[in-house]
Amino acid sequence: MKQDILLESGTNELEIVLFEIGGSSFGINVLKVREIIQPLPITATPNSHHHVEGIIRLREEVIPVVDLAKVLDLAPSDKGASDKFIIAELNQMKVAFHVHSVSRIHRISWNQIEKPSDLSTGFEAHTNGIVKMNDKLALLLDFEKIIVDINPKTGLDINAVKALGERERSDKYVLIAEDSTTLRQLLKDTLNEAGYEKLRFFENGYLLWDYLDNERQEQNDPDLIITDIEMPQMDGHHLTKKLKEDPRWNQIPVIVFSSIISEDLFHKGEKVGADEQISKPQIAKLIERIDQLVS
Template sequence: MEIRENKGILLESGTNELEIIEFGIGQDSFGINVIKVREVINPLPLTRTPKGHPCVMGIIQLRGEVLPVIDLAKVLGYPPSEHPGQDKLIIAELNQMKVAFHVHSVARIHRISWGQIEKPDEFSRGLESSTTGIIKMDDERFILLVDFEKVVVDISPESGINLGRMKELGPRKRSDKRILIAEDSMILRRLIQETLEEAGYVNLTFCHDGSEAWNYLEGLTRDNADVTKELQLIITDIEMPKMDGHHLTKRIKEDKQLNKLPVVIFSSLITDDLQHKGAAVGAEAQVSKPEIVQLVKVIDSLVL
């Protein structure tokens, strides 16, 4: 299954929709956003890596590239596949890395709205550490969206946000600029807060998803006030329940009171192939996670 070449699969920007590939681990159903996926293939010959992470099965070579293979069943606490002949590799690109995720089966592609996705803590306290959302399908099944970025960072911490790199920027002055951040990950909210405060940006407001951010922005416009005096910049992730970052950006840029506010998209989905999606909805800048120093430089350029 070659995802990127099937132009009918990829959605236009800002519709608040996504398409997911449903896959199976054991008897349960999980999902991954199509735009993270390069292709789905049968398992390739595997080279074991000594003293590697227990969830890394080894490495494969695919078209001249060497990719780690992550055993998603082991990550999620499931036993090995009972039908290995059905196993698949999902080749994904995120956090500027290509990774192969070993799964037990691949079913089909579904088109859904971000509004259909609920945060896992609204259903079960045990799911927050491994999933970003829960989708209730029309046939009463649930599909869990795996937090693939967290899976990769847990295995390879150097691929995540590194606060130590802030030293590259040298001494910083405190700024009075007000910034709104839409980010659904509790861990990333904390890291972004620590980073921006280290960079001198201390007037921060955090929202858990695009819908909460939009409600906050609507509150600023009710009195026809000059919104730019209350807020100077917006940072948003892309993948968020209720409303994604592309749709949030589109609504901001279509609003006559809000469209002067600069929007920076900060996401693991910023790749050369996907830059056009953020540009299409009017974002002033797009920065790939985990390039936190670049994010600060972009903020500096937009608010000073």
């Protein structure tokens, strides 16, 4: 699948691939998609998680296959000709997501994505946002959580911070934009373990920017900002671009901490002025760079 590398960094836009499972519409950020293929023969793997169908061999790589219908408790595929495998790369690993059909790519703004309210979709545990388009709604799935639920070792590991040794308490003030409730708690736990206790969390980049622009008290200048990329209302690249273009904030170090950072996409963070870009779940590397940037 050819990605549109001409999509300018920091414009608060993204491209999503729409697909269907059991008659419901879902989306995945194009930045996570490496290719979309016809289903390949699956080799069963004994004692694997019940959401994992098995493994496939794609050229020289062995890739696990996740059945999204099982994850979402929807009707299984009838193994029709429209079935597809979406080969995605996130959290430094490749996964094939089995879907029932793929429609097309849409370019939208993060402003068109809203956080799902309680009981609004029935898929809250697996949803990052609701995409509002002219003719339909689609759910943007939280693929990172799906993978961590299958294999918790792929998530943030507080033991990696403990391995750094005894830590001093820090009075540095850190702002964090992260839309996942689960990851906000994990980041809080791991940063506290690392000695950083003056933390303020925001559900998306817009809320962090609004805090700096309108609510911040002069005595509370942040020492560092950490941001995810994929967030409703304002993504991390657009937030970073606004921070680095504003003389009030352009000296504050910004770390982009995201599951979709790769060699191919690293240039997007560079263009908006990020001081560091770290791929989830490298929490020990994140702590080490925070130490360096605030020292």
